[in-house]
Amino acid sequence: MAKTARPIFRCAECGHEVAKWFGRCPECQAWGSIEERGTASVTRVVAGAPTSAARPIGEVDIESARALSTGVSEFDRVLGGGLVPGAVVLLAGEPGVGKSTLLLETAHRWAEHHGRCLYVTGEESAGQVRLRAERTGNLHPEMYLAAESELSALLGQVDAVKPSMLIVDSIQTMSTVSVEGVPGGVTQVRTVASGLIAMAKERGLPVVLVGHVTKDGSVAGPRVLEHLVDVVLQFEGDRHSSLRLLRGIKNRYGAADEVGCFELRDDGIVGVPDPSGLFLTRREKAVEGTCVTVIVEGKRPMLGEVQALVAKTNLPAPRRAVSGLDSARISMALAVLEKRGKVNLFQKDVFTATVGGMRLVEPAADLAVVLAVASAEREIALPADLVVLGEVGLAGEIRRVNGVGKRLQEAARLGFKKALVPPDHGPLPDGVRALVANDLVSALEVLGLNRRRSTKGDDGGKGDDDRRRGGGEGDED
Incomplete structure (x- = not known):
């Protein structure tokens, strides 16, 4: 069996290996990150005995791949029904967003339903985690805590406790003496993650x-980490809002575009099965400059203002x-409103925002943004049930946008009776009347x-009342 030696070039940012030196990493596009890391022997592989018969x-047998519910319904929604035995989930998020609080709640529910759970922390002491668990009401006799930062010690804790679920907080704090590098580095993160994944699959x-x-x-860390794990989740939210969204980025066991909603409180975190009410302002009277739309996060329609x-x-x-909006799309929308809609925004400040910390980046919200700005400039309030x-x-x-029927069903459930929609909108739910507009001018x-509200005395307020009713052009029963 012939062996030949070849040099190894590896990216210091993402860990991607290439056969020759590049000025720019072809994987993560980082400049000057490719370094030579010794040589490797290339060996021709011959067929051997299979480990198991095909x-x-x-x-x-599929019973071993059945998902087990974590006890947190919104977490299960994003996971695709729960945690599969042997699955490795990567939960990422900014500092202070509530990752540890969510996992303490998950560990508590798991211990109630499935038995022993081991929580290994490398960032805090076991006492600090215990204080947070006590504050949030997540104490259970089957929850075990350990403060470890070395892979062999962590595996020893798994052997001693024999848990049915393992939580590691965080992967960047773990290290192993088998390879060089500082904790959180590319080599350390890749090696530790590979060891944990092998242990998870084996047991x-x-x-x-x-x-x-x-x-x-x-x-953070090497991009290969996201390829190795089975599920990648992003936990995000505004620091000034209690709302938290759990997004699926990769999922081998379910939909990768699902979203879970949580509310972070002083006494812990709770799932929000109906989050539309968090993004709306309940008013008795319509106010100019406001407009309601429906976006789809994953498979879930949510109303936003x-x-x-x-x-x-x-x-x-x-x-x-x-x-809360995409500044580039807002700039284009304002330009279209001035050019096509003849709405004068010259020498005028324009402020646009969402309610409740919601982030609207879907193109389906373009028309709502344009009409909210036009309503504010014309000083005419849109109907409250629109x-x-x-x-x-x-x-x-x-x-046209996708899923019009599903969006309007959610709007009808919350009491909206009119919908301004593009042509070919498809069937509408009962109780919702369509106002069809082909372009911005007709909308x-x-x-x-299309005109500024008349001042009092010009037409006795009659024109104002007619325009507030929205005319009748384009209505469909």
Whole structure:
């Protein structure tokens, strides 16, 4: 069997290996990160004895791959029904977002339903974790805590406790003496993760790894870590809001686009099965500059409210402030509103924001943003029972969005009776009347936003009342 030696080149940022030196890593696109790491022997592999006999797919036992519920319904939703024995889950999020609080709640529920759970912390002492668990009411005799930062000691704890679930907080704090490098480095993270994954598959033990994120929000460490694990979850939320969203990025056992909603409280974290009410402002009277839309997070439709404020300014460059929205899309939407809709925003500050810390980046919210700004500039309030759906193009056309029926069913459930939608919207739920608009101009006309509200005395307020009713053009029963 012939052996040849070849050099090894590895990226210091993501751990990607290549056969020759590159100035830029082909995996993570980092410049100057490729380094030579010795040589490797290339050996021709010959066939050997299989570890197990191949069987027809219909005879393969699937009971060992059945998901077990964690006891946290929103967590189970994102996981695809629960934790599969031997599955390795990577949970990433910014510092202070509530990852440890969520996992303490999960460990508590798991211990109640499935038995012993081991929580290994490398960032805090066992006493600190105990204090947080006591504050959030997550104490259970089958929950075991250990403060370890070395892989062999962690595996020793698993052998001693024999848990049915393992939580490691966090993977960046763990290290092993078998390889060089500092904890959190590419080599250490890859080696520790590989050891834990091998242990999980061998014993059928579900493992949850907590991961850090970089300043741009991506999972810290080598990109190969995301390829090795079975599930990658992102836990996110605004520091000034109690709402937390758990997003699925990768999932070998279920949908990878599912979203779970949680509310972070002083006494712990709770799932929010119906989050639409968190993003709406309940008012007895409609207010200009507000518009309601429906977005889809994963498979879940949620109502969101867009607010806009337009104010005159003497500054040479008017301000364009955005909160919870994509600033690039807002800039394009305002340009279309000025050019196609003839709404004058010259020498006027425009502020746009969402309610409840929600982030709207879906194109389906374009029309709601445009109409909220037009409502604020015209000083005409939109109907309180109106919901708006549609993507706005640069030519002013309104494009159809996916899942209109599912979105409007959620709106109808919460009491909305009118919907401004693009053509070819499909069937509507009972109790919802469609206002159809082909382009931005027709949408402004349907809602009476094509002209500024008349001042009192010009027409005795009659024109104001007519425009508030939105005319009647484009209505469909």
